Structure formats: C-alpha cells, structure tokens
Amino acid sequence: MQSYEAAIYAALLLVVVAVSIATPRFLSPDNLFEVARNFSFIAAAGVGEAIVIIGGGGGIDLSVGSVMGLGGVVATKLLGMNLGLLPVLGLGVAAGWACGATNGLLVTKAKMTPLIPTLGVLSIAHGLALVITQGYPLSSLGPASPAFIALGAGYVGPVPNPVVYMALVVLVGWAVLTHTPFGYDLYSVGGNDEASHLSGIRVTRVRLAAYMISGALAALTGILLAARLSVGDATTGQGEELNVIAAAVIGGVSLLGGQGSVLGLFAGAALIGVLLNAMVLTGVPAFWQEVVIGSTIIVAVLLDRLRIRLARD
Amino acid sequence: MTSAVVEMRAIEKHFGAVHALRGVDLDLLPGEVLGLVGDNAAGKSTLMKVLSGAISPDGGQILFRGAPVRFTSPAEARVRGIEMVYQDFALCNNLDIAQNIFLGRWPVRAGVLVDRRAMHRAAEAMLERLRIDVPSVTVQVRHLSGGRRQSVAIARALSFNPAVLILDEPTANLSPGATHEVLRLVADLKQHGVGVILISHRLQEVFAIGDRVAVLKQGRRVATRRVRDATEDEILELIVTGGRAAPANSDRPLDAGGGLESPVGG
Ligand SMILES: Nc1ncnc2c1ncn2[C@@H]1O[C@H](COP(=O)(O)OP(=O)(O)OP(=O)(O)O)[C@@H](O)[C@H]1O
Numbered sequence: 001m002q003s004y005e006a007a008i009y010a011a012l013l014l015v016v017v018a019v020s021i022a023t024p025r026f027l028s029p030d031n032l033f034e035v036a037r038n039f040s041f042i043a044a045a046g047v048g049e050a051i052v053i054i055g056g057g058g059g060i061d062l063s064v065g066s067v068m069g070l071g072g073v074v075a076t077k078l079l080g081m082n083l084g085l086l087p088v089l090g091l092g093v094a095a096g097w098a099c100g101a102t103n104g105l106l107v108t109k110a111k112m113t114p115l116i117p118t119l120g121v122l123s124i125a126h127g128l129a130l131v132i133t134q135g136y137p138l139s140s141l142g143p144a145s146p147a148f149i150a151l152g153a154g155y156v157g158p159v160p161n162p163v164v165y166m167a168l169v170v171l172v173g174w175a176v177l178t179h180t181p182f183g184y185d186l187y188s189v190g191g192n193d194e195a196s197h198l199s200g201i202r203v204t205r206v207r208l209a210a211y212m213i214s215g216a217l218a219a220l221t222g223i224l225l226a227a228r229l230s231v232g233d234a235t236t237g238q239g240e241e242l243n244v245i246a247a248a249v250i251g252g253v254s255l256l257g258g259q260g261s262v263l264g265l266f267a268g269a270a271l272i273g274v275l276l277n278a279m280v281l282t283g284v285p286a287f288w289q290e291v292v293i294g295s296t297i298i299v300a301v302l303l304d305r306l307r308i309r310l311a312r313d
Numbered sequence: 314m315t316s317a318v319v320e321m322r323a324i325e326k327h328f329g330a331v332h333a334l335r336g337v338d339l340d341l342l343p344g345e346v347l348g349l350v351g352d353n354a355a356g357k358s359t360l361m362k363v364l365s366g367a368i369s370p371d372g373g374q375i376l377f378r379g380a381p382v383r384f385t386s387p388a389e390a391r392v393r394g395i396e397m398v399y400q401d402f403a404l405c406n407n408l409d410i411a412q413n414i415f416l417g418r419w420p421v422r423a424g425v426l427v428d429r430r431a432m433h434r435a436a437e438a439m440l441e442r443l444r445i446d447v448p449s450v451t452v453q454v455r456h457l458s459g460g461r462r463q464s465v466a467i468a469r470a471l472s473f474n475p476a477v478l479i480l481d482e483p484t485a486n487l488s489p490g491a492t493h494e495v496l497r498l499v500a501d502l503k504q505h506g507v508g509v510i511l512i513s514h515r516l517q518e519v520f521a522i523g524d525r526v527a528v529l530k531q532g533r534r535v536a537t538r539r540v541r542d543a544t545e546d547e548i549l550e551l552i553v554t555g556g557r558a559a560p561a562n563s564d565r566p567l568d569a570g571g572g573l574e575s576p577v578g579g
C-alpha cells in the first residue's frame with residue numbers, strides 16, 4: 001500500500017519534470033494554481049468516491065458527476081429565490097446526501113450491484129437538475145450572489161479558494177480514514193465483510209455512510225464549481241465521474257475494496273490535472289482528452305490487477 | 314451435568330431440504346477440551362455456529378451456566394463469553410496483526426481518534442502472553458504463514474476473555490510445526506480455565522489434548538466418550554458407522570467416504 005503510494009508520487013514527479021522540460025511555462029505559479037484549481041474538483045469529489053470504493057463489496061459511485069450538477073443547480077435556484085448563503089449550502093448538500101442515501105440503501109438493503117443504483121441515480125440527479133433549470137442556465141443569484149461567487153472565484157492569499165477547499169477535504173478525508181474508528185471500520189469491511197460482521201462491525205451502516213458521504217461531498221463540490229462559474233447549469237459535472245473514478249484508481253484505490261488511501265487519490269487527481277494541462281500547453285486538441293483519460297483508467301486497473309496478483313504470490 | 318458451562322438441548326437446523334442438525338445434545342464442562350468429530354457434512358460447523366450466534370437454530374435450547382439463552386448474533390454470544398474461530402480464519406488480509414486482533418473494537422482516545430499505540434501495545438502483550446511469536450504487530454496478515462494466521466485468529470478470540478472458545482478445524486492446512494504450535498496454545502488455555510470445543514478431522518490431536526470427544530453423524534450425536542477410556546479406532550468406527558445404535562446406517566449410504574483417509578493420514 002505504502003509502496004504503491006510512493007510509486008504514484010514518483011510518477012507524478014516524473015510527469016511534472018517531463019512537462020516542465022517540454023513547456024517551461026508549466027512551472028509558472030499562475031499556471032500551477034490554474035492546474036490545481038482544475039483538478040481540485042476532481043480530488044474533492046474523489047475523496048467520497050475513494051471512501052465508497054474502499055468500503056468494498058464492488059462499491060462504486062457512478063452518480064458523482066450528476067450529483068455535482070444537481071448540487072450546483074439546487075444552490076443557484078435557491079439563491080435566485082433570495083435565500084441566504086448558509087441555508088443554500090445546507091440544502092444543496094442535503095440534495096447530494098439524499099442521492100447518496102438512495103444509492104446506499106439500494107446497495108445495502110436491496111442488495112443491488114452498486115453499478116446499477118448509482119447509474120440510475122446518475123440519470124435521476126441529472127434529470128432533476130434539468131427539471132429545476134428547465135434547461136436554462138441559472139444566473140440570477142439574488143442578494144447573496146457576491147458572497148456566493150466569491151466562494152468559488154476568490155483567493156486566500158495567492159491560493160484560489162477551490163484549492164483551499166480541496167486541501168481541507170483531502171486533509172479531513174485522510175484524517176478520518178487513518179485515525180478514526182469509522183476509517184478503521186471502512187478498511188475492515190472492504191477487506192473482509194464477513195469477518196467484520198462476525199466481529200460486530202455494522203457492515204451495512206458503514207457502507208451506507210460511505211455512499212452518503214460521497215453524495216454530500218459531490219454536491220458540495222458541485223456547489224463550489226457553480227460558484228466558480230457563477231452559474232447553475234444542469235450539464236455542469238456531466239461525465240466528471242470518469243475523472244473522479246480514474247483519479248481514485250490511478251491513485252491506488254483498488255476496485256476490490258479495502259485498499260488505497262486519500263493521499264494516493266490526491267496524487268491520482270493531480271496526475272490527471274497535470275496531463276490535461278500538458279495537453280493544453282502542448283497544443284494537443286481537446287478532443288483527445290477523453291481518449292487519454294480513458295486509456296489511463298484502463299492502464300491503472302491493469303496495474304491494480306497486477307499488484308493484487310503480485311501481493312498474492 | 315449441572316455444572317456444565319454450556320448445554321445444548323435437542324438442537325434442530327434445516328437448510329432448505331437439508332436437515333443439518335437432528336436434535337443434537339452437547340455439554341461443555343468448565344475448563345475441558347471437548348473434541349467434536351465426524352465426517353464431512355456431519356453438522357459440526359453448523360452446530361458450533363448455532364452456539365456462537367452466527368446461525369439461529371430451528372429448534373432446541375441452549376443453557377448457559379444453567380440459564381436458558383437465545384443468541385441472534387455473535388455479539389450476543391460474545392456477551393456471555395462464547396467465542397468462535399471460524400473454519401476460514403475470518404481475518405482481514407489488508408489489515409495488520411494488531412488491527413485484526415482489535416477488529417471493530419478499536420481503542421479510542423480523545424473520543425474520536427483510534428489509539429494506535431495502545432492497540433499495538435495491547436496486541437503485543439496479548440501475543441506475548443500466548444507465546445505467539447510474530448516479527449511485528451504492524452505486519453499485514455496476508456504476509457503471514459497459515460499457522461501464524463490461525464494464531465492471530467485465536468488471539469483475537471481470546472482478547473474477548475471468553476469462557477468458551479470454539480475452534481473449527483484450526484489445524485487443517487497447517488504444517489506439523491504450526492499444528493504443534495496451535496495445539497500448545499489450546500493446551501495452555503486449559504490452564505486458564507477456558508472451555509474449548511475443538512472441531513477436528515485429526516483424531517490424533519483430539520486424543521493428544523482432548524478430555525472428551527463427541528461424535529456427530531448425519532446431524533445426530535451418536536456418541537460421547539472420555540478420551541482416556543476410548544481408542545482412536547473405536548472413535549473412527551463411530552464416525553464411519555455411527556455405532557450399533559444408529560439405524561440410519563441401513564437405509565442411508567455413506568456419502569462422504571473420501572474424507573476418511575485424512576484423519577489417520579494427518
Ligand atoms: N449456509 C448453508 N446453507 C445451506 N446448507 C448448508 C449451510 N451450511 C451448511 N450446510 C449443509 O449442512 C450440512 C452440515 O454442514 P456443516 O458445514 O455443518 O458440516 P461439517 O460437519 O462442518 O463438515 P466439514 O467437516 O466438511 O466442515 C451439510 O450438508 C452442508 O451442506
């Protein structure tokens with residue numbers, strides 16, 4: 001586990017060195033913050049995704065992208081109805097939490113394969129966002145608009161707010177997973193749910209909580225993304241689940257569960273961010289981005305398999 | 314009889330069409346090692362899972378220190394001091410030794426943080442007391458040999474300070490050296506007054522450390538013998554034929570004859 005983390009950080013360093021040799025502009029502070037801001041949304045939503053996957057049982061959350069969109073739409077809609085910033089944040093996150101609870105209940109109580117309910121919720125959340133926006137971007141954000149936009153577009157010193165947000169989420173996620181009973185339960189359940197159950201760990205509850213966290217975190221991240229774009233749009237976040245899952249898997253979060261860490265996920269998100277930025281800087285057409293991300297996922301999963309086989313022998 | 318720690322009375326269990334337990338009685342005296350033997354599919358694991366709360370019986374009664382009890386989960390049996398080490402180890406391979414010993418009972422400090430140091434210290438003390446030798450409690454159990462893994466599983470069960478410990482084929486798949494180590498551990502427990510039920514296919518080890526031996530056949534208990542009054546051949550005969558008192562013989566073919574070589578071979 002630790003050795004894979006070291007490897008992914010080494011790979012990240014390697015890519016950074018290669019990219020900065022190819023395009024020296026890459027290392028300018030402005031560009032670096034731009035890169036960080038772009039992958040901050042992936043990393044933040046990725047923490048929830050990693051928690052779901054680590055919880056095992058084939059756990060995966062395909063709905064994160066749509067839930068990001070829904071969170072942003074709910075928040076901007078409520079802002080337009082003249083609600084204050086805090087209730088807006090609370091209700092937006094609650095919408096994501098409800099999506100996560102739906103996923104979690106269908107997986108743990110109805111015993112559905114996680115792919116199915118989270119795919120369903122992907123569609124439902126996107127549909128609800130469309131119903132709320134009626135297909136038009138929501139850009140009249142009421143009296144709390146300046147505060148809301150500052151949330152996504154502002155800075156702490158030289159650091160863009162989304163990067164600060166990501167740092168906080170990653171730090172809290174890391175602390176929860178490595179230092180709290182919930183984190184220990186999560187790794188146990190992901191490693192062997194039968195053994196965990198016999199030892200008195202409430203497997204169902206742990207997994208349900210994982211999906212709830214993923215939903216809530218995706219919505220919060222989507223709200224921040226809407227604030228950064230100063231608009232609520234149902235299409236925001238669409239397809240983002242691919243990047244998020246890629247970040248987790250590249251970062252060493254095994255799809256078999258029980259394996260991987262938030263720090264690894266962070267490196268995976270950074271790697272994706274740097275690769276995307278490198279393609280922009282070197283003039284690779286944007287259409288190639290999805291091809292590269294898709295290929296990276298497949299390579300990462302192959303590496304994961306290889307790692308498991310090596311660990312067995 | 315009244316001094317038994319555990320008495321199981323007329324336990325019944327069906328799995329669909331399979332009648333796995335047909336009115337089984339079993340007693341465990343304090344501090345004794347009771348061997349539980351029988352062919353494959355005789356119902357040994359099922360009977361013990363009923364006792365550990367992992368399976369609810371369809372009928373019958375369990376008395377704990379003379380009082381009727383009903384377990385709907387392993388946690389409820391645990392409260393009474395009944396622990397079981399399951400046949401397949403039930404360890405989390407992705408966790409280290411200390412974490413496996415404290416699975417789900419993480420020592421906590423400041424209300425929310427897992428006290429890793431306390432966990433490591435307690436795990437080390439536990440293993441030392443049991444004279445289980447591991448390089449470090451922070452080694453992932455996937456890297457351990459079968460014998461060590463079994464020892465870790467037993468250590469976890471013992472960390473609950475049980476009055477009754479059930480071991481389901483703890484030496485299956487172990488090398489002779491590792492087997493010896495596990496049997497020594499079980500023999501030590503006796504000194505601490507822990508009652509042990511040992512499911513095994515190896516009669517030699519039941520005779521080496523057991524006080525009594527109970528024989529199951531096709532969901533019935535066909536005999537209980539004091540080890541010192543019995544011979545391995547006699548028990549083997551009971552396992553195979555169910556004894557003279559078992560009429561089931563005549564109308565039921567022996568379906569699992571292949572398992573008979575292992576008890577003597579092991
Ligand atoms: N969960 C279950 N579902 C269905 N049938 C079961 C289940 N558990 C056990 N059985 C059946 O109950 C019978 C008794 O099984 P059990 O595992 O108790 O036997 P055993 O004596 O432990 O055998 P072995 O020596 O092979 O471990 C078998 O016919 C088995 O197939």
Ligand SMILES: [Mg+2]
Nearest residue numbers: 357358359400
């Ligand atoms: Mg068995």
